Amino acid sequence: MKADPAVQRQLLDLAEADGELARIEHRRRTLPEIAEIVAAEKAVQGRRDAQVAVRTQVDDLDREVKRQEKEIDAVRSRSDRDNKLLQSGTVAAKQMTDLEHEIATLRRRQGALEDDLLELMERREALEMDVQHTEVELAKAEAAVTDASSRRDEVFADLETQEARSSAHREGLLPKFSAELLALYNRVREQKGTGAALLRSRRCGACRLELDRSVIAQIKAAPPDEVVRCEECGAILVRTPESGL
Structure with missing residues (x-):
């Protein structure tokens, strides 16, 4: 030839x-920000999963608290009713003894339920702190994705400018051959x-x-x-x- x-x-x-275009394409594919974004997005998903898990526990505790409060109200109502009946003076001596025994039992039952409720509230308070922690960690992970994406986009924009310049130069050379x-x-x-x-x-x-x-x-x-x-x-x-x- x-x-x-x-x-x-x-x-x-x-x-x-052509070498410059190849280098641009290689850099576009191997930008460290791309791997950084993948890792950050994985972290975001992990933080979201953790947040959902903690909030699920809070919801479960809220239902348990409501159930406990409802049971306490029922015991309290039963105890109030027995006390009123006892104080009415209309019950026989044997029934009075039974009522006093039931009231004492209900009082113990109410105390135990209230202790359980207090423990549930303390657990819920601790979980609320966990929820706040997961929110902070999720915000950090999302900020990392945003930051890495912004840096990637800046590099991509610069690479696109270089690519357009090199491509135009290449196109100008082709008619010579x-x-x-x-x-x-x-x-x-x-x-x-x-x-x-x-x-x-x-x-x-x-x-x-x-x-x-x-x-x-x-x-x-x-x-x-x-x-x-x-x-x-x-x-x-x-x-x-x-x-x-």
Whole structure:
């Protein structure tokens, strides 16, 4: 394949533009903020689960408190009724003894229920502190997601600007190359990662390997407009005074 040496040298500009675009895409995929966001979102979900678990316990305790209060009210009402009946003076002596025994039993029962209620209220108070703690931790995790997302978006915006600039530069270069030369360049780039590189001091700029003396002799003997390639990586080798030929 033949191509004007000046056109071949412009392949280096195309390769640089493609390299920059590849670096931009690689950075976009491997931004540390992306992993940070994933970890922060996982933390958010964990904090939410913890919050739901604690609030569920609070709701369960609230139902238990209401049940306990209802039972205490029932015992208190029964005790008040027995006391009124006892004080009415209308009950027989045997019934009076039974009422006094029942009132004493109800009093003990009410005391036990009130103790249980106090314990429930203390547990609920402790859980309320847990709820507040989970809210604080959730807010911190959500703030971490917001912060990392903001930093990611800033980097993405900068990368988009760089990408647009490099893409425009690349598009401006394409008309300079023949369809045959461009097809070769693109094929090599897709297969090896680099389509063209400078031959500098007898070393390929793509694979960084030093070429054999015999290969260098063949390249040196090739006409200036001959498109030569690295025997190791297949990249188009662009010859300049730096090539050491």
